[in-house]
Amino acid sequence: MAEFVYPPVILAAKTMFRVLDNRIRVEGAEHIPATGGAVIACNHVSYLDFIFCGLGAQPAKRLVRFMAKKEIFDNRVAGPLMRGMHHISVDRKAGLASYREALEKLKAGEIVGVFPEATISQSFTVKEIKSGTVRMASAAGVPIIPMALWGTQRLWTKGHPKTLTKRHVPISILIGEPMHAAGEDAEVLSKELRRRMSALVDKAQAEYPDKPASEADRFWLPAHLGGTAPTPEEAKNL
Numbered sequence: 001m002a003e004f005v006y007p008p009v010i011l012a013a014k015t016m017f018r019v020l021d022n023r024i025r026v027e028g029a030e031h032i033p034a035t036g037g038a039v040i041a042c043n044h045v046s047y048l049d050f051i052f053c054g055l056g057a058q059p060a061k062r063l064v065r066f067m068a069k070k071e072i073f074d075n076r077v078a079g080p081l082m083r084g085m086h087h088i089s090v091d092r093k094a095g096l097a098s099y100r101e102a103l104e105k106l107k108a109g110e111i112v113g114v115f116p117e118a119t120i121s122q123s124f125t126v127k128e129i130k131s132g133t134v135r136m137a138s139a140a141g142v143p144i145i146p147m148a149l150w151g152t153q154r155l156w157t158k159g160h161p162k163t164l165t166k167r168h169v170p171i172s173i174l175i176g177e178p179m180h181a182a183g184e185d186a187e188v189l190s191k192e193l194r195r196r197m198s199a200l201v202d203k204a205q206a207e208y209p210d211k212p213a214s215e216a217d218r219f220w221l222p223a224h225l226g227g228t229a230p231t232p233e234e235a236k237n238l
Contacts (some may be wrong), residue, residue, distance in 0.1 A: 027172075066088065123231055
């Protein structure tokens, strides 16, 4: 598959992060397979998560094909980039085609990135996850790689203005050990996947080097850590 768009986009992103001095920490990159298919299952706290999730696979020199909603592909600016990077358009009214496309890519040895929570978690904890991630990995016979991002919500998250040029923001990318889905109960394994993702998020939060600079800045911390983000129960009602 020709890659005319993805490499320059990665280079531009890395250049921007260097200019902004975003201190990006990647831990566990050895868990990304050097070859062969895999599903990366990442938590979702920001509109920018696909960028940083993709960066987590860069030490292994892998490109991630993300499953993203069709509306992004319909955008006149983002659409051509998404198609050029061979991401997968998901039409929620007709999801079978995107599922089949993802399976084809996995069986062809690609890495597919998914956000099993389906939408951004406004509580900044891991929401209940869909079993489709596990079912897809099982059908393709590939491992699932849990991943956690932290810090991206400070740049652009739901319900808050974007601050894409904010400088010196640390970004944590933690990657867990592979899970093998073949022959396992999808619901049971989905609960285990959520547990592992939550453990990675907890670790990222505990080790994060920054604290809110003001009362208003506490929006990016979850309630259980003293932040003003809604609790998981409150977030369900939003």
